[in-house]
Amino acid sequence: MMPSRLTPLATHPLLRGQLPVLAGLALPLLWSVWGDGPAVLGRVALVGAIVLAWQVVFTRIRRQGFGLEGISAAIIIALLVPATAPVWQLVLGTTFGVVIGLLVFGGYGRNILHPAVVTLAFLMFSFAGEGYREASALPIWTLVPALLLLTVSGQANWRVLAGALLGLLGLGWLQAVPEATDLAQTGLFWLVLLFLVADPVASAATDWSRPFHGLLFGVLATLFLQTGTAISTLVFAALMAAIFAPLLDAMAIAVNARIRERRHG
Amino acid sequence: MKVRVRGGFNPWFGPAPSYDGETGLVPRTIAILGDDTPGIRAVFEQEEGAMVAAGDPLFTDRRRPELRHVAPAAGIITEISRGPRRSLDRLVITLDIDSKAPRTFMVPDRLDRNALVALMIEAGLWIGLRTRPFGRIPAPADQPEALFITAIDTRPLAPDPSAVITPRRLWFGRGLSALRLLTSGKTYLCHGEGAVMPSVDGVVPARFAGPHPAGLAGTHIHHLHPVGARGTVWHLGYEEVIALGHLLETGIIWQRRVVGLAGDGVRQAVLLETVPGADLHELFSGRLVEAPVRLLSGSPVDGRVGRYLARGHQQASALRHAPVPERSTGLRHAADWLMRGSGAVIPNRLQESAAPPFLLPVPFLRAISVGDTETARRLGALELIEEDLALLAYADGGKADFGRMLRNVLDALEAER
Incomplete structure (x- = not known):
């Protein structure tokens, strides 16, 4: 049982949202920029823009809100695809992942699969020769936070x-x-x-x-x-x-x- | 009998208040709220402007005469207001305590079940009883399998029941021994650790330990006499027992209730003996800090915002409003983005500790939020009422009204019976 003085912290909506996820992804992302150069940031921006565009389309139609879960998924996708991945494949893969994995179910909280998993599995299946089955190494200590x-x-x-x-x-x-x-x-x-x-x-x-x-x-x-x-x-x-x-x-x-x-x- | 409740947690609303001593305050106005007996179709026995004595009938239900409400104290009815679809919103009485002598009730020398039920209905005490499943006021002809007296309160900032009971233990004991007549099964007296309770033959004491929700009747019923598709038990709060004991002892109704005033909006928590339905503005007057506050009848997790003390509430809370930033900054916008979502239930470890015993919180909340009554029933909806989900709603940020969703499911399940 937690001490009761800490409960406002544990129940705070910031901790229930994407803040811990984004904070946890900061170090792996920094490491990736350090090792492979700032190209990874370009991929984050590209994938993030596609995810956001689809989220805006779906939530406008449904008059829902959405949070930052799309950005977290975009960072994970950008970290795990190779630097040589063509843009059109990323657009296609991310579109499939975020629409089929997240938005058709009604948004975050109603989906059953993680959109990044769907995207990566789609890319590995569809473009077997493009090196999606290789990923750059990440030291274990970057995941401690x-x-x-x-x-x-x-x-x-x-x-x-x-x-x-x-x-x-x-x-x-x-x-x-x-x-x-x-x-x-x-x-x-x-x-x-x-x-x-x-x-x-x-x-x-x-x-x-x-x-x-x-x-x-x-x-x-x-x-x-x-x-x-x-x-x-x-x-x-x-x-x-x-x-x-x-x-x-x-x-x-x-x-x-x-x-x-x-x-x- | 001792039960240690696993799980649960105590939400933090400041340090536990120290209620030293007890003071009295008779407010100028009191009100009886329609929300206290949801769904009542009121038939009035008094009109606006009538002068009533303590114990005089005020109104009852069109179809259920046992839902009889009596005046808690003497005064003049100054307002009867209707809500939507001719429901009762509230009945306000301007008190004049000594204007009329309280009505005397005939207490039979030898009490049997029928006499007790008739007396409780006549004196407006029947409406304190609740059934489980469904949390309704029981029909007098029904027989519960067991009766639960709740003399423990684990809600945040709640006063200690034994501090209220001990000075009135004679009335409490008298009420307790009479209530045994209501059931042919067991009568449980559920109390907390270290509480001194009067021992009455035929009443089974049960000690509960642990954080909230260890003090809720739903938790006690789950551990001692589980109900579900079959069986019904009744439960009753400790102040109703004192009120019944007072009636049996003196022949007049108990014109008081004891309520704890606490929260970060009051300067010093206080235990106050006042009149049922008291105006919270008067109770808190002179006790508030210099800051905007909101007044709740009930605890910070399951209380309701309103002007008057609701029936069955043993506490009232004054909570400061969260400070509103003067202008919206970029940081504020970013934080709002981080906190918003699609409105769906996002699983979190906290839900497991906030859930009532043996409930799978995430599937259950998903079922009630889409109105899936069948799954909700299989997962234990019949064991619960609104107050059992209050902690889950608090742990979830308080945005979703799980209590309302559960009530919709219960209404549907009750209609199927």
Whole structure:
């Protein structure tokens, strides 16, 4: 239980919104600018403009509001696509990701997949030869602020993180996949886990299904790792796990309802 | 019996107030609000300008005579105002306490269930009872499987019930032993840690520990006598028990209620014995800080803004308004952008601790916000009333009215029965 003096902080709308996400992405972005030059900022601007344009179109029609979740997704996409990616492919991929992954469901909070995951999976599928399955390395320490910010603000649930580590390292140990242990020590793994898998909306929505969602991601990552590159492994494992998250939730709901029926008649 | 409630959290509205001693204040005006008995179709027994004594009938429901409201104290009815569709908005009485002697009620020597029910209805005490599921005022012919007396309050800034009960323990004990007659099942007295409660034969004391919502009747019912598709229990607040005891002991109604005034808008928290339905402006007069405040009847998490003390509320809060910046700066705009969203439920760890026991908060909130009554029922809507979701709404930023959504679901489920 938290000390009650801290509750106004924990319940503050700034912590519930995209501030921790954007703050957590600052260091990986800085590192990327430092290593690969300011071209990454151009990609952030391009992808961000496409996302915003679609958000404006959809929310105008529906008379809704939208927050900064599109900008967070744009930064993640820009960080994970190669520097050589053609502009038209980024436009196409981002459009697909943000429309199909986010906006057709009714905006943030009603989507089931993370728009960045949909975008990346689309680009990897459609343009296999363009190097989307390679990503520049990210040191693990750049993700430490994100880990703290997202877990303290309650956005990334520790149950998902624990399940993912257990799945990855456990199956890696059982099947003797040494790459699994190496993967857990990369910044890329933590970036995908914290921002894409443990995203509060795209991950499972009950405390009972959250560890299993993480576990599924970890197990799938270990299995895919034996055939693919790190980034494709992580993105497809995140995609599959998020697709199954509503099923895990439905199972948790069924168990809850069954226990309640037995107890309450 | 002892139950430690897991989870929960105490929202911070300043340090716990120290209510030293108790003072009295009789306000000039009081009001009975239509909101206290939602859906009532009032039939008035008095007209505007009539002089009433304490205990005189004021109005009742067109179809349910047990929803009888009586004058809490003597005075003149100065206003009866109607709301939309001829509902009752409020009935205002300008008090003149000593103008008329309080009405005396016949208390039978040997009390049985029928006599008790008739007396409670006659004296306007029946409307304090609530059923679970649905949180309605029960029909007198129904038999609850159990009765819950709530003598614990874990809402932020709430006064300690034992400080109210101890000086009135004779009345409380008398009311408690009479209330056992209402049910053939158990009568539970739910109290907090360290509370000294009068022990009455046949009343099962249950001690609850933990942060809010450990003090809500819904939590007690969940742990001691769960209800759902089958079964009904009733619950009642501790001040109603004192009022019943007073009536049985003296033959006249208890013309007072004890209310704690607290919040960051008052200079010193105070425990005040006043008249039911008191004008909050008068209660807080001279006690407020030099800043804009808003007055709530009830706690900061589940109170309602209004001028008069609502029935069943044991506290009133004065909260400072958040300072409004004089001009909108770029930083302010950026912060607004960071905080806005699509209005959907965004999962957060906080919801799990703010949820009532054994509730899956995110699926439940999603179900009630789209009006999916069937899923809401499977996930436990029948165990809850508005107050059980107040902490979740607070944890969510207070933008969505989960209580209203739950009531819509409950109305639909009740209509299906």
